[in-house]
Amino acid sequence: MIYSGGHQGREIPRPKCGRLFFCWKPAEQLITLDLSQVKANMQASVEIRKKLAMLIGSLIRRCVQEARMIPHVLNRDEVINLLVADPALYERLVLDEHAGKTELSKEDLTVKVDVAKELEKLDKLETFDDSFWDGPEVDLSPVMDLTNQLTRTFAVYLGNAATLFDREFEDFMNKFRQSLQRAGMTLKAVDFTLDDVAVLEANAMSHLSSGEFLQAFTFDRLLSSQIMIKQVVNLPGAGFSLREDLIRHGLQDPDLAPGLIRFILRISYVSQGAWQDLFSILMQLVHDEPGLFDSVGISELIEQDVVFSCNLLCRSYAEIREWSAAERRQTIENCLQN
Numbered sequence: 001m002i003y004s005g006g007h008q009g010r011e012i013p014r015p016k017c018g019r020l021f022f023c024w025k026p027a028e029q030l031i032t033l034d035l036s037q038v039k040a041n042m043q044a045s046v047e048i049r050k051k052l053a054m055l056i057g058s059l060i061r062r063c064v065q066e067a068r069m070i071p072h073v074l075n076r077d078e079v080i081n082l083l084v085a086d087p088a089l090y091e092r093l094v095l096d097e098h099a100g101k102t103e104l105s106k107e108d109l110t111v112k113v114d115v116a117k118e119l120e121k122l123d124k125l126e127t128f129d130d131s132f133w134d135g136p137e138v139d140l141s142p143v144m145d146l147t148n149q150l151t152r153t154f155a156v157y158l159g160n161a162a163t164l165f166d167r168e169f170e171d172f173m174n175k176f177r178q179s180l181q182r183a184g185m186t187l188k189a190v191d192f193t194l195d196d197v198a199v200l201e202a203n204a205m206s207h208l209s210s211g212e213f214l215q216a217f218t219f220d221r222l223l224s225s226q227i228m229i230k231q232v233v234n235l236p237g238a239g240f241s242l243r244e245d246l247i248r249h250g251l252q253d254p255d256l257a258p259g260l261i262r263f264i265l266r267i268s269y270v271s272q273g274a275w276q277d278l279f280s281i282l283m284q285l286v287h288d289e290p291g292l293f294d295s296v297g298i299s300e301l302i303e304q305d306v307v308f309s310c311n312l313l314c315r316s317y318a319e320i321r322e323w324s325a326a327e328r329r330q331t332i333e334n335c336l337q338n
Helices: 046-067 076-085 087-098 115-119 141-182 198-209 213-223 226-230 242-252 257-270 277-288 295-303 306-313 317-321 325-337
Strands: 019-022 031-034 069-073 110-114
Touching (some): 115 213, 141 306, 213 257, 242 257, 257 277, 257 306, 295 325, 306 317
Antiparallel strands (some): 019 031
């Protein structure tokens, strides 16, 4: 029997014609590998590498989708607000609680929180519409409170995504190798070429083109995770950087660029520096590829983000407010050039 690479797959009998059938999910089309074209005890053939890339891309997309929904225990005020706003949802949550289906607490109501939707709250804060630097001093409490909340949410999301992918990918590769062994093959290592990883890049790009920046860069992080190295699945050593390609593609699209840059600025502090490398890559690309995006436009977006501005300039909000607009802008541009 040939087993699928995930808990949602199913067993499929192997016919005698020498073709290996590998099912990823019941709802998806069967993928076949012609074993007669592959030599035993060798590195992965072109056919196997391409099929494997397709399967890995599907696995990462599923893990990203599942990880973005994290459980959250409602406090008293949230329960009251939910009861007033959506009685039907409140009733369903109560039934789940009594049925023991809640994920964090058997006594409190638990809901699923969409991390991507939570991060969008930063865009909807009215405080960001105010002028931080000119006029009356702005109360930053709403911004800081939401930032701290999103930092905790993002940490849970990132941990969930990594744990889920590690478990699912290891299980998938073990079963994939076992399937090949039953067919008389030994898969020692998979060395993807640039042509092989094109399908993986296309998966991440589809998220980016839809404005799903969190999902696009999570896809990249999982693709370059340690579990890939452990399973001897190697990405191209040169000429391939999905992270750079994503940012470059976003900057080339005038509809995507402003949102992408705002995301990179905010995720750098929401992630507590875990994804700060995205900003370094952004600035390196702008420096190395003239015409890709105007650095002045980046300075303007930085000025609109008070948290990033304070972090970049290593100054407090009160200190920066004392500077003139020209001094503030020049200081930001100096920091970007260093």
